Amino acid sequence: MIARLLDKIKTLKDSRKAVILAHNYQPGEIQDLADFCGDSLGLSIKAAETDAEVIVFCGVQFMAETAAILSPHKRVLLPDKYAGCPLADMITAEQLRGLKRDHPDALVVCYVNSTAEVKAESDYCCTSSNAVEVVNSLPTERPILFVPDRHLGQFVSNETGRDIVLWPGYCRTHVTITKEDMIAAREKYPDAIVMAHPECTEPVKELSDELLSTGQMLKFAAESDATRFIVATEVGIIHTLKKQRPDAQFIAASDRAVCPNMKKITLDKIIASLEDMIYEVIVPEETRVRARKSLDRMVETLPAK
Numbered sequence: 001m002i003a004r005l006l007d008k009i010k011t012l013k014d015s016r017k018a019v020i021l022a023h024n025y026q027p028g029e030i031q032d033l034a035d036f037c038g039d040s041l042g043l044s045i046k047a048a049e050t051d052a053e054v055i056v057f058c059g060v061q062f063m064a065e066t067a068a069i070l071s072p073h074k075r076v077l078l079p080d081k082y083a084g085c086p087l088a089d090m091i092t093a094e095q096l097r098g099l100k101r102d103h104p105d106a107l108v109v110c111y112v113n114s115t116a117e118v119k120a121e122s123d124y125c126c127t128s129s130n131a132v133e134v135v136n137s138l139p140t141e142r143p144i145l146f147v148p149d150r151h152l153g154q155f156v157s158n159e160t161g162r163d164i165v166l167w168p169g170y171c172r173t174h175v176t177i178t179k180e181d182m183i184a185a186r187e188k189y190p191d192a193i194v195m196a197h198p199e200c201t202e203p204v205k206e207l208s209d210e211l212l213s214t215g216q217m218l219k220f221a222a223e224s225d226a227t228r229f230i231v232a233t234e235v236g237i238i239h240t241l242k243k244q245r246p247d248a249q250f251i252a253a254s255d256r257a258v259c260p261n262m263k264k265i266t267l268d269k270i271i272a273s274l275e276d277m278i279y280e281v282i283v284p285e286e287t288r289v290r291a292r293k294s295l296d297r298m299v300e301t302l303p304a305k
């Protein structure tokens with residue numbers, strides 16, 4: 001049954017000249033069929049570099065928008081139109097304009113988990129892996145507004161020593177991981193290395209050994225000699241962690257850390273997406289150009305690789 005669906009996806013993908021991207025939080029079977037797996041920005045950059053005509057983004061709305069911002073000449077499809085990101089929707093462009101009016105001298109840094117309109121209103125975009133570097137590169141005399149995730153913003157403030165105005169957004173999935181979950185997991189597996197995502201709450205992060213983005217978690221585990229890890233982020237990443245380190249054990253800090261939006265993507269929906277070219281994500285050109293600037297400024301602050 002699954003083999004038949006996979007064959008169909010392959011045929012459709014070839015006929016549409018499509019590339020399939022899967023975020024690290026996608027269900028395992030989706031990650032396995034994708035051309036590329038990774039974090040939202042890394043995937044959008046990879047897709048832009050291909051000569052595909054269509055990008056099927058197995059992830060959530062803001063990720064497909066980011067791909068559309070970077071690939072204006074490709075058609076970007078999100079297989080489930082309701083796969084949104086409550087965190088990204090916690091600030092609107094109108095609210096951000098209000099915040100900017102209250103802090104006219106400030107620079108705005110937005111987390112990549114934000115809508116295209118919010119990116120367009122921001123000076124710099126950042127990911128969880130480069131937020132500290134981006135903020136460190138900004139002039140110390142300028143106040144900083146960080147949107148929309150207050151837990152990532154707090155982490156950046158702690159790491160950089162900068163006083164940052166935080167927007168009170170949060171990821172519903174990451175905040176389900178509690179301090180009690182961490183204490184229980186550490187007690188049960190005292191030898192494990194605890195990796196937590198900066199979107200987790202402060203008490204959870206205090207009980208962790210490493211604070212890492214999804215890409216950094218994969219790299220860290222791949223290079224580590226340790227054989228047991230507690231993972232405090234969305235559980236989908238454990239699929240790839242296990243694939244790349246079959247000798248190691250990966251334990252979810254909480255089995256409740258499941259993003260319902262990420263799990264909306266299914267094999268059937270990918271087929272429908274490619275058959276009917278649904279659901280196309282279009283970012284209006286004026287917004288796209290301004291949002292692209294905040295992504296370009298982010299890249300300019302980072303050391304050349």
Ligand code: CIZ
Nearest residue numbers: 039040041128213214215
């Ligand atoms: O930027 C991403 O893809 C997200 C949501 C998290 C991460 O740490 O990679």
